[in-house]
Amino acid sequence: MVKVKVFRCRLCRDPYIGEEPPSRCPFCGAPAWFFVPAEDWNPSDYIFEISEVSKANLKAALQLELSNTSFYLCATNVAKAIGDEYGFAKFKALKKVENEHADAIVKLLKINLPALEKIPCSEDFKKNTKEGWEREDRAIKAYAKFAQEAPELQLKQFFEALVEIETDHLDLHAQNLKMV
Ligand SMILES: [Fe+2]
Ligand SMILES: [Fe+2]
Known part of the structure; x- marks a missing residue:
């Protein structure tokens, strides 16, 4: 069984569910390198x-x-x-x-x-x-x-x-x- 995960885009901050980050964010178009696993999201990065x-x-x-x-x-x-x-x-x-x-x-x-x-x-x-x-x-x-x-x-x-x-x-x- 394929395991999906939650990722977050660091540009638009929206979440995404998939096996891997998408090649382009479906919302803002950011490249895959802009995604992080949702567990690693750190809100203080934005302050x-x-x-x-x-x-x-x-x-x-x-x-x-x-x-x-x-x-x-x-x-x-x-x-x-x-x-x-x-x-x-x-x-x-x-x-x-x-x-x-x-x-x-x-x-x-x-x-x-x-x-x-x-x-x-x-x-x-x-x-x-x-x-x-x-x-x-x-x-x-x-x-x-x-x-x-x-x-x-x-x-x-x-x-x-x-x-x-x-x-x-x-x-x-x-x-x-x-x-x-
Ligand atoms: Fe733009
Ligand atoms: Fe995005």
């Missing part, structure tokens, strides 16, 4: 003083995540309206992940999640994919810089995990842009 530089960078990251959440929400709705099942699935998954990132950031900043502002998008899957690629590219560059600047090991890892996740998204968009 630390955040430097001014990281506070400013987390706030900038929050703006990126909220904007991307809202953009992918628009793209999801457009795909749904025109009956594009693939576009609907892809943009909905991206919207959910970016929303989790915004949520993880507000937990670190100990603030409430701001309301989403409406962001326009195209009626066209390829145009939205192209804009998605550009948005992920901007986020990756910002988070790589934020990881370097973070004096806190936890936040360095947090931004590094975001870089990995957004790189998955970038690759996905790139694959779709090659579609005929």
Whole structure:
């Protein structure tokens, strides 16, 4: 008999049941190395003083995540309206992940999640994919810089995990842009 265990994602903090940690967190997309066995979870790992530089960078990251959440929400709705099942699935998954990132950031900043502002998008899957690629590219560059600047090991890892996740998204968009 296969024994399942409980794991926890250190990025979104959500639990997961499985034989092994998933290759990507089903909630926030974090890679397997971000999971720990639930028994080893230490809440005090999340209690630390955040430097001014990281506070400013987390706030900038929050703006990126909220904007991307809202953009992918628009793209999801457009795909749904025109009956594009693939576009609907892809943009909905991206919207959910970016929303989790915004949520993880507000937990670190100990603030409430701001309301989403409406962001326009195209009626066209390829145009939205192209804009998605550009948005992920901007986020990756910002988070790589934020990881370097973070004096806190936890936040360095947090931004590094975001870089990995957004790189998955970038690759996905790139694959779709090659579609005929
Ligand atoms: Fe997660
Ligand atoms: Fe994100």
